[in-house]
Amino acid sequence: MSPAPRTATVVFIFxxxxLDVLALGVVIPVLPKLIEAFMGGNTARAAEINGLFSTAWALMQFVFSPLLGALSDRFGRRPVILISCLGLGLDYLLMALAPTLWWLFVGRVISGITAASFSTAGAYIADVTPQDKRAGAFGMIGAAWGLGFVVGPAVGGLLGGIDPRLPFWVAGALALANFGYGFFVLPESLPRERRSPRFSWQRANPLGALTLLRSHRELFGLAGVNALYWFAHYALPSTFVLYTGHRYGWNAQTVGLTLAAVGICNVIVQAGLVRRVVPAIGERNALLLGLAAGVAGFTVYGLAPTGFWFWAGLPVFAAMGFFGPALQALMTRHVSPQEQGQLQGANSSMSALVGLLAPGTFSLVFAASIDPAVGWHLPGAAMLLAAAVTLVALVLGARVTRRETA
Structure with missing residues (x-):
């Protein structure tokens, strides 16, 4: 593929x-609060239910990410992305109308299924980008996440102050707009001659997809580092809103603006720095730099006595953005074009498998840390646990990538 079409297709997928992350970001500041409202204002109980919601979402990702990845290897990336965008838009509308907590739960389950298309977007990038440019391209996708979180949570926080269900309506409209955009302008990235010759349920099921990671020694080690990274990362979606509300008294607007600041920092790293820093220091060093920043950032979050000190940790934690592009660039080198979708699906399944345990773990740790009946008051315990897990990932990553470099 020539440079011009390759640039255009990266812009399309960006x-x-x-648009997908905008839709996701809009509901982040209000979903835990809506759960809390259904629970009669019981924050500790809402934290447990929010963890259950996150676990269900991760279970759907675990089951459906390899399925969508295998389908995209066989039938192309474009139809998988479009169908998922359409389903996501309709699901947000369902959540906007949810009359009970159970209906909201059903909507969250469907969201986990349709959001599994993000792994297909990763395969799309691998299709159209040469190996030596992939870290920068994956950085741009990370920047797309950050840009979505610049606007999405801020808008969600402001809209949530008007009506907690209004962000769901806006998210649905954005996701449907994304479907319309992709239908008319998103080209296919995987030519028929490069597709998998047949669809195999053996490759499409979660366990079958994970065997791909075991087929290459380097992939298996990197997958372990990635699993630890994702385990720690779940501390934020599982506890952030309730943690900052409990410790700093933040409302939906403050949470939304803070998440927007997180997005700005992320865009600076992923769009502005990854393309320059990774070629200069190498993918291995970029991966380790990202994990070291995660250890420092989580530690600041967990120990910050005031909201000001929490905000001071945002640029530190943002450097964790070097990890993902470096990891993806290393992993995609070890599979063929016909396996890129399976690889991305396996990665998503791995993170989702971890997500079956992590959200509940962090939610229970946070609930116990603020529960008077337990007797110990350490609101930042979940963040400190995430820092410890990331430190283990850093040590393992140094060992695995030393072998990788050799």
Whole structure:
């Protein structure tokens, strides 16, 4: 593929991911609060239910990410992305109308299924980008996530102050707009001659997809580092809103603006720095730099006595953005074009498998840390646990990538 079409297709998928993440970001500041409202204002109980919601979402990702990845290897990336965008838009509308907590739960389950298309977006990038440019391209996708979180949570926080259900309506409209955009302008990235010759349920099921990671020694080690990274990362979606509300008294607007600041920092790293820093220091060093920043950032979050000190940790934690592009660039080198979708699906399944345990773990740790009946008051315990897990990932990553470099 020539440079011009390759640049154009990266822009297309960038915009597609931005719109999807905008829809996701809009509901982040209000979903835990809506659960809390259904629970009669019981924050500790809402934290447990929010963890259950996150676990269900991760279970759907675990089951459906390899399925969508295998389908995209066989039938192309474009139809998988479009169908998922359409389903996501309709699901947000369902959540906007949810009359009970159970209906909200059903909507969250469907969201986990349709959001599994993000792994297909990763395969799309691998299709159209040469190996030596992939870290920068994956950085741009990470920047798309950050850009979505610049606007999405801020808008969600402001809209949530008007009506907690209004962000769901806006998210649905954004996701449906994304479907319309992709239908008319998103080209196919995987030519028929490069597709998998047949669809195999053996490759499409979660366990079958994970065997791909075991087939290459380097992939298996990197997958372990990635699993630890994702385990720690779940501390934020599982506890952030309730943690900052409990410790700093933040409302939906403050949470939304803070998440927007997180997005700005992320865009600076992923769009502005990854393309320059990774070629200069190498993928291995970029991966380790990202994990070291995660250890420092989580530690600041967990120990910050005031909201000001929490905000001071945002640029530190943002450097964790070097990890993902470096990891993806290393992993995609070890599979063929016909396996890129399976690889991305396996990665998503791995993170989702971890997500079956992590959200509940962090939610229970946070609930116990603020529960008077337990007797110990350490609101930042979940963040400190995430820092410890990331430190283990850093040590393992140094060992695995030393072998990788050799």
């Amino acid at each position: 915009i597609t991911v931005v």
